[in-house]
Amino acid sequence: MKQAVVLWRIVAVSLTVILSLGLSAAAGPKLPKVVIGWTPPDITGVFKTATDFFEKAAADAKKNGIDVEVISRSPATHVAFADQVAIIEDYIQRKVSVIAISPIEVEVVIPAIKKANAAGIPVIIVNLLEPIKGVNVASYIGFDNTVAGMISAYALVDYYGGPGVLGTGPKVDVKPGTYLDLAWWQRTYKNVDPKTANVKARVAIIEGIAGGFFSTAR
Structure with a gap:
C-alpha cells in the first residue's frame, strides 16, 4: 500500500x-x-x-x-x-x-x-x-513490482520456517502499527545464514505481469 x-x-x-x-x-x-x-x-x-x-x-x-x-x-x-x-x-x-x-x-x-x-x-x-x-x-x-516480489519472497521464506510472523519458524516481536516493508525484512534476515536456515520449499513467485484488472495476458 x-x-x-x-x-x-x-x-x-x-x-x-x-x-x-x-x-x-x-x-x-x-x-x-x-x-x-x-x-x-x-x-x-x-x-x-x-x-x-x-x-x-x-x-x-x-x-x-x-x-x-x-x-x-x-x-x-x-x-x-x-x-x-x-x-x-x-x-x-x-x-x-x-x-x-x-x-x-x-x-x-x-x-x-x-x-x-x-x-x-x-x-x-x-x-x-x-x-x-x-x-x-x-x-x-504504473508500478514496478520488483520490491513487491522481494517482500513476497521473504514472506514465503518466513512461512516455510524462517524467522518472522508466519509459519513455524522463530517468531519476531513486532509492535502494532509496524510496517513490514522491504527494509524490515532485510533487517530481520541480516544475520540469517541461508545454508543453516531450516527452510524447505519449492515455490515460484510471479509479479508484475503486464495486463488489466482481469488480464487475459496473465
Missing part, C-alpha cells in the same frame, strides 16, 4: 506540473478550464487513493490560477466491461480535456481509446506500463 500511495503522490505532482505549466493567474490571460475524466475499475483501496490525489492536484492547479475539474466515474462491478467503455465514450461526448483510464481489461477499452484519439483528447493509462498497440497514449503511469 505504501508503494501505491507514493505512486499517486507522483501522479498528483505530475498533474500539477502539467496543468500549471509554471504559470500563475498574473502571468497572462485567463487560461481555459481543464476537465479531467477519470475512470478507475472501482472506487475502493488504491483507486480511492488515486482519486484523492487527482483532486489534490486539481486543487493545487487552482491555487496557481488554473480552473481544473476532475470527473470520476467507475463501473458498477469489476466485470462491467461495457460500463467502463460507456464512461469513456461519455467523456468523449462531453469533450473533456484529458481522459485518465485504469482499465478493467485492456483489449476491451481499445476501441474507446481510438475514439478519444480521433476526437483529439489525450489519454493517460494508469496502473499499467506496457504500451498498448494500435492506440496513441499520451502517458503511462
